[in-house]
Amino acid sequence: MEKQINPKRYSVIREKNPREIVMLRGSGCKWKRCRFCDYHLDSSSDEQENYELNKKELMKITGVYGKLEIINSGSFCDLDEQTIRKIIEVCKEKEIAEVHFECHWIHRKEVEAFRRRFQKEGIVLKLKIGVETFDHYMRQDILCKGMAEDDPAVIASYFDEACFLFGLPGQTKESMQQDIETGLAHFERICLNIMVENSTDIKPDPGVIRVFEKELFPVYKDNPRVDILLDNTDFGVGGEQDDE
Ligand code: SF4
Numbered sequence: 281m282e283k284q285i286n287p288k289r290y291s292v293i294r295e296k297n298p299r300e301i302v303m304l305r306g307s308g309c310k311w312k313r314c315r316f317c318d319y320h321l322d323s324s325s326d327e328q329e330n331y332e333l334n335k336k337e338l339m340k341i342t343g344v345y346g347k348l349e350i351i352n353s354g355s356f357c358d359l360d361e362q363t364i365r366k367i368i369e370v371c372k373e374k375e376i377a378e379v380h381f382e383c384h385w386i387h388r389k390e391v392e393a394f395r396r397r398f399q400k401e402g403i404v405l406k407l408k409i410g411v412e413t414f415d416h417y418m419r420q421d422i423l424c425k426g427m428a429e430d431d432p433a434v435i436a437s438y439f440d441e442a443c444f445l446f447g448l449p450g451q452t453k454e455s456m457q458q459d460i461e462t463g464l465a466h467f468e469r470i471c472l473n474i475m476v477e478n479s480t481d482i483k484p485d486p487g488v489i490r491v492f493e494k495e496l497f498p499v500y501k502d503n504p505r506v507d508i509l510l511d512n513t514d515f516g517v518g519g520e521q522d523d524e
Pocket residue numbers: 309310311312313314317318319320353354384410
């Protein structure tokens with residue numbers, strides 16, 4: 281039987297682009313093949329159950345910063361329609377004018393209509409894509425990211441923000457810095473995720489992580505356009521909880 285997870289799903293990010301964040305549950309990532317990822321297990325095909333769970337989390341939103349980030353271990357289009365309606369309702373009620381969603385490359389053509397839907401409600405969307413690295417071989421052949429497009433300008437024509445995955449065997453100070461600088465040149469904001477050991481066969485490289493922490497973290501830690509997650513629960517969501 282698949283392991284049921286009970287993560288913390290609501291948090292407030294108080295530094296750098298302050299915003300509330302909720303981790304909702306959808307029908308599941310339609311790609312599911314990224315070799316470093318096991319969090320796509322947070323999904324269910326029962327739309328009503330997902331909605332009930334999502335509604336409970338969305339009710340915690342206060343609108344304190346007027347900005348909200350929604351993650352759902354997949355893409356925005358994996359969320360059910362009732363949940364989307366609830367998000368819009370909560371945003372209007374709490375005067376939230378900016379919402380961030382994540383999305384895989386395979387859904388890029390669905391982004392525009394989704395943006396327009398929210399725009400009509402006075403809400404600006406920021407779409408975040410997991411690029412992981414601009415190194416084609418590593419992204420496609422090692423990580424199996426499913427994004428053959430290499431041109432950052434083309435990727436940025438659909439998406440506003442990009443995530444990168446660092447701390448992997450073969451990465452160097454130069455390769456990571458090049459990804460960061462290319463990301464900053466093309467996207468409004470970037471998020472650097474340091475690989476954390478999970479159930480997949482992609483393992484973090486402690487030597488590469490040390491290089492990142494020593495050489496790059498001090499350079500970018502105060503950059504307001506760069507989020508850095510040394511641990512994947514640093515945004516306050518995703519870690520297991522036993523209450524509820
Ligand atoms: S697209 Fe995201 S959720 Fe889907 S497998 Fe890749 S990293 Fe995991």
